[in-house]
Amino acid sequence: MSRHTLFQLGKLLSIRLRPHILNVTRPIDTCICISRTHPTFQNSVFYRPYSSKKDKKGNKKQKHSKPIDDLDEPEDDNPRKSGKKKDSASDALDFDVETLEDKMKDIIERLKKDYSTMRAGRANPALLDSIVVPHSTGKTPLKDLAQVIVKDPQNLIVTVQDNSLLTAIDKAIRTSELNLNPLEDTKGLRVPIPKHKLVNIAKKNAEHARQKIRHVRQEGLKDLKKDVRDGLPVDDGNKLTKKFQVIVDKYTKDIDDILKAKTKEIQNS
Secondary structure (H helix, E strand, O other), X not given: OOHHXXXXXXXHHHHHHOOOOOOOOOHHHHHHHOOOOOHHHOOOOOEEOOOOEEOOOOOEEOOOOEEHHHOOOOOOOOHHHHOOOOOOOOOOOOOOHHHHHHHHHHHHHHHHHHHHOOOOOOOOHHHHOOOEXXXXXXXXXXXXXXXXXXXXXXXXXXXXXXXXXXXXXHHHHHXXXXXXXXXXXXXXXXXXXXXXXXXXXXXXHHHHHHHHHHHHHHHHHHHHHHHHHOOOOHHHHHHHHHHHHHHHHHHHHHHHHHHHHHHHHHHHO
């Protein structure tokens, strides 16, 4: 659009909008009043003039005009900077209760699997699977170094091809969390499995499971605190915390119930 056309449009608008002004000297200023949605100006860029400043010598400095279309600041996607708040129903949260609950389910299943190897009156070789034996070349699981067989309902026998490993295996069994006391046997080592030892092992396994549940709880609360810092309303955060605590209490109670049942099974066998 030519400057002459702008001048004419500015003059017409000035006469219509401000009849007392007949002499239009800055038509480009007046054109700012024209709607940018008008077909004539859809592809035009309008500029907002700024007052000029004088330098030290008294000469005027002309500021660069800024396009009106660029005056709007882009919105920041970060809710903490833009003032937006996360909505627990629509926005993605770091806190994922389903994922956390799946982790707790896995802990319960692992505990049940460990208890399946503990049967009073029926010694199970799998009871020693968790033992790792330190030796001159490193650390090796007991099941890779020796053969564990059932001698009778209350005893296991550990046999090895290399008798030089018996001392290391004996020490590994004694110092393990199972707290068993191997005895020398003609075939290798005999490992008695009394009832009270099984009960102690069951309690330790249950405590380990509780610790894992507490770790998952801490992980969830950490994610919730981050979501609140990022804009999740505090009330929503409190509601999610209470809901999550109910789930944690449920799985903690499951551990207690499983331990109680296993203890009763061992003592009554």
